[in-house]
Amino acid sequence: MSHLSLRGLTKAYGKMVIVDHINLTLNEGEFVSLLGPSGCGKTTTLRMIAGFIEPTDGTVEMGGKVISMPGSVMPPERRQMSMIFQSYAIWPNMTVAENVGFGLKLRKLPAAEVQRRIAEILEVVQMGHLAGRYPAELSGGQQQRVALARAIVVKPAVLLLDEPLSNLDANLREEMRFEIRRLHNEFRITTVYVTHDQAEAMATSDRIAVMHAGRIEQVDAPHLLYTRPKTRFVAGFIGRTNLLEAKLEAGEIGFDGVAFQAGQVDASLNGANRSVLLSVRPQSIGLHRTQPAGATGRPVVPGTVTQRVFLGETWDYLIQPRGSGIKLRVTAPPLQVHEVGEAVWLEFDPRQMALVE
Amino acid sequence: MPDTAASLPEPVGEARGTDRLGLLGRLRHVEPVALVWLLLIVALLFLVVAPLAKLFAVSFETQGTGEFTLSNYVTAYGRARYVDALVNSLTLGLASAALSVALAVPMAWAVSRTDMPGKGLTWGVVMGAFVMPPYLGAVGWMLLAGPNSGAANRFWRWATGAEGPLFNIFSFEGLALVIALHSFPLVFIFVKAALDLISSEMEDAANILGAGTWTAMRKVSLPLVWPAILGAFVVVFLETIALFGTPALIGIPARINVVTTQLWQFFEYPVRVEVAAAYAMPLLLITVGMIVAQKLLLARKGFVSQTGKGGERRPIKLGPWRWLLFAWCALVGLLSVVMPLGILVQASFAKAWGRGISLDNFTLRNYQHLIFEHEMALTSIWNTIWFSASAATMAVLIALLVAYIVQRRLVPFGDALGFLAMAPFVIPGIVMAIGFYAAYASPPLALYGTAAIIIFAFTARFLPIAYANSAAAVRTVHPEMEEAARILGSGRLHAIVHVTAPLLKKALLGGWLIVFIVATRELSAAIFLVGPRTRTMSVLLYDLSEAGNFEVLAAFGGLLLLITLVLVGIGMKLVGRDFMLRRN
Numbered sequence: 001m002s003h004l005s006l007r008g009l010t011k012a013y014g015k016m017v018i019v020d021h022i023n024l025t026l027n028e029g030e031f032v033s034l035l036g037p038s039g040c041g042k043t044t045t046l047r048m049i050a051g052f053i054e055p056t057d058g059t060v061e062m063g064g065k066v067i068s069m070p071g072s073v074m075p076p077e078r079r080q081m082s083m084i085f086q087s088y089a090i091w092p093n094m095t096v097a098e099n100v101g102f103g104l105k106l107r108k109l110p111a112a113e114v115q116r117r118i119a120e121i122l123e124v125v126q127m128g129h130l131a132g133r134y135p136a137e138l139s140g141g142q143q144q145r146v147a148l149a150r151a152i153v154v155k156p157a158v159l160l161l162d163e164p165l166s167n168l169d170a171n172l173r174e175e176m177r178f179e180i181r182r183l184h185n186e187f188r189i190t191t192v193y194v195t196h197d198q199a200e201a202m203a204t205s206d207r208i209a210v211m212h213a214g215r216i217e218q219v220d221a222p223h224l225l226y227t228r229p230k231t232r233f234v235a236g237f238i239g240r241t242n243l244l245e246a247k248l249e250a251g252e253i254g255f256d257g258v259a260f261q262a263g264q265v266d267a268s269l270n271g272a273n274r275s276v277l278l279s280v281r282p283q284s285i286g287l288h289r290t291q292p293a294g295a296t297g298r299p300v301v302p303g304t305v306t307q308r309v310f311l312g313e314t315w316d317y318l319i320q321p322r323g324s325g326i327k328l329r330v331t332a333p334p335l336q337v338h339e340v341g342e343a344v345w346l347e348f349d350p351r352q353m354a355l356v357e
Numbered sequence: 358m359p360d361t362a363a364s365l366p367e368p369v370g371e372a373r374g375t376d377r378l379g380l381l382g383r384l385r386h387v388e389p390v391a392l393v394w395l396l397l398i399v400a401l402l403f404l405v406v407a408p409l410a411k412l413f414a415v416s417f418e419t420q421g422t423g424e425f426t427l428s429n430y431v432t433a434y435g436r437a438r439y440v441d442a443l444v445n446s447l448t449l450g451l452a453s454a455a456l457s458v459a460l461a462v463p464m465a466w467a468v469s470r471t472d473m474p475g476k477g478l479t480w481g482v483v484m485g486a487f488v489m490p491p492y493l494g495a496v497g498w499m500l501l502a503g504p505n506s507g508a509a510n511r512f513w514r515w516a517t518g519a520e521g522p523l524f525n526i527f528s529f530e531g532l533a534l535v536i537a538l539h540s541f542p543l544v545f546i547f548v549k550a551a552l553d554l555i556s557s558e559m560e561d562a563a564n565i566l567g568a569g570t571w572t573a574m575r576k577v578s579l580p581l582v583w584p585a586i587l588g589a590f591v592v593v594f595l596e597t598i599a600l601f602g603t604p605a606l607i608g609i610p611a612r613i614n615v616v617t618t619q620l621w622q623f624f625e626y627p628v629r630v631e632v633a634a635a636y637a638m639p640l641l642l643i644t645v646g647m648i649v650a651q652k653l654l655l656a657r658k659g660f661v662s663q664t665g666k667g668g669e670r671r672p673i674k675l676g677p678w679r680w681l682l683f684a685w686c687a688l689v690g691l692l693s694v695v696m697p698l699g700i701l702v703q704a705s706f707a708k709a710w711g712r713g714i715s716l717d718n719f720t721l722r723n724y725q726h727l728i729f730e731h732e733m734a735l736t737s738i739w740n741t742i743w744f745s746a747s748a749a750t751m752a753v754l755i756a757l758l759v760a761y762i763v764q765r766r767l768v769p770f771g772d773a774l775g776f777l778a779m780a781p782f783v784i785p786g787i788v789m790a791i792g793f794y795a796a797y798a799s800p801p802l803a804l805y806g807t808a809a810i811i812i813f814a815f816t817a818r819f820l821p822i823a824y825a826n827s828a829a830a831v832r833t834v835h836p837e838m839e840e841a842a843r844i845l846g847s848g849r850l851h852a853i854v855h856v857t858a859p860l861l862k863k864a865l866l867g868g869w870l871i872v873f874i875v876a877t878r879e880l881s882a883a884i885f886l887v888g889p890r891t892r893t894m895s896v897l898l899y900d901l902s903e904a905g906n907f908e909v910l911a912a913f914g915g916l917l918l919l920i921t922l923v924l925v926g927i928g929m930k931l932v933g934r935d936f937m938l939r940r941n
Binding site: 050052075076077078079080081082083085086087089091092093102103106107150151154160 | 835837838840841842843844845846847848849851856859860
């Protein structure tokens, strides 16, 4: 059942269009990330969902009712949502318990119930022993947990997160990623999560909407975004890739002496002969010292190592196929060492390639 | 918490009831901020725009008929005496500003950059000179350096057997010195703040290239704070030409006429407000012009004083020279605070102040007279306190609302509100007072002699202080603090009351106290607007000085000082030691 829908949602300041007719539907209990570089409009979108910004066009609907449209915006306080802010916005003049209880008191719950729920949620985020502390006495990670508790304790219809981990150091960020997903698994609150960090989005989300220049480029489950990117931007933004210009001719795709059946990339692919853009992940290319046997449908070409970088977890090689102007990025495990100038063989796997626009 | 998980998510509640939001829905969502905005516009028009507009209009009107005329300007500048007053004001402004810079820059450098001893003491001197009402210092110096009976001059004649006085305070130099001894803290604060931002590495870089301490200071440190020195110079200059109390106390007996005292004479019977308005125009134009010019000058980037980062800082080792600097600071402290206050307190407990300190000269009679017998003394104290408290409350309230609306960008053209709130900054107090007199003294409002006109004038005059303070305070509260409250279900007003206001409390209290304190000693705006029953302490002090009873005058000064000290003490306790010296 669709719970939250954005239909043609747009925000423009004068001629500058920040969010450009985006459509997105979240099912009840779903966790969706808005992922994109800074300035792509993801935070503006989130703030339109929250009701802090009025759209210039389009609507936000919740449970089938319009809650935002140009000229008429239900104020944030009536939306039954919660939000976690980039600055956490933990009120420094209130204790942890007072911060968490703020929303409950506004809902006019009996005092005993308020106390019970504060205690419960603080246990869930492992902050029970710090209920009486003031925010200034907490670490960044602890403040983050308070923000989480404060947002979840009111049982919101929708939970919004605006780059919640960007102020934490790397280790803590990783820990909080799993914490956020754990809490989602426990409470199943419909969630919109804004981030520019793809690892964060992948670790937490059911689906990811990749945004670029005010538009949504693709919405898919994390592994599909990686294996089947639909646009040049998504292919480059999620992970790293080689973008190759190729020709589609008579059911075959070919570039620089490599050719294979188009059906291997995409079974539904057909149509006229044309140029296509191919995304080939560096780790999908096999690297061999001697010419491999070459399974059916896996083209093999010789090449030369032109550059290499050791990154710890992998070797990062730049290989020039023989007689070609292009250079391919190929990754290999740490023990597979090739010298610059060495002749090698590349083995492609068309099933791991994707055609992008 | 398994039961919670099972029950989630709950129905969306109210959202279900709100179908496509129609016209009714939209009206319900109109924020009350529009109404507040309208009220603020009205208040600012009343407090700032109308008095100035009226002042301008009146300067072109014939008294009584209101017909257009240029004769006011002819009268105002038709006599050499009036033009001389303008020249005197400008010269006095330059002299006082130059003296202030000379007094304060070595002190600021010493406290900020060197290992001079007694830095705490120097801070105390600056603070003391800053919080002391300016005319109190003037009264002290009248007792110290009057040509015949001044204590310092009598000591000089006794010690040297000379005929003439050492120093006559009733002279142009005397006037400039007394003003500078009160104004130098402004220069100190500006310059020290700028010096504090210069990293020692700046000086190290000069040292490594061969410059000594003295050369490094002259060629690197001082040029870097040049904008601060210039800014302070301009501020002292403008304060001086707008100052009324000290020129009235010292200048009038010395027959030195300046613009402010001349304006006062236009208000002596028969009141010629049209001529006064015309005569005040240059004062207004000079002030506006200089502040605009300064803004333009400082808009150029590239001075360290405008970047925030300090870097490592080490005090410069001065060796024996540090005692010379300390002596300088001590001398300034002696002249600006210790000596004038000492003589003031002595005189206030004396039967005849000229007889010096002795047991048979001691009396409480002066205080007794003021507190139990004088018909106006207690009334004026009460007036001062409640006028100032009302003005401070109004100013902070208006300033806070304007600052909030401007910074949260709640309305289009909000910046116009901010501009109006800051505008009185460029209006000399005395000009503002004449504007209020012209606009509201006569019918239809007929506010002359009422408390209201003084409170309104004080509010307008100190609005910029309150606004700068409030704007800085609002800036420290991240908008997300409020948004976090709103998304959890609190309306804008509820969020302001329960989240923003508690966070701003301390800063607003500080702003309120500063406005209150400066209002309690305000003379120039008050003296044109008081009636027989609405005299303030500052005005009464001026009245007493005209009456010539120095013992009672000193005792009243003592009362004023006591009240100031109590207020400043409260401020330090509540808001922090340096709350009056912070630059907004």
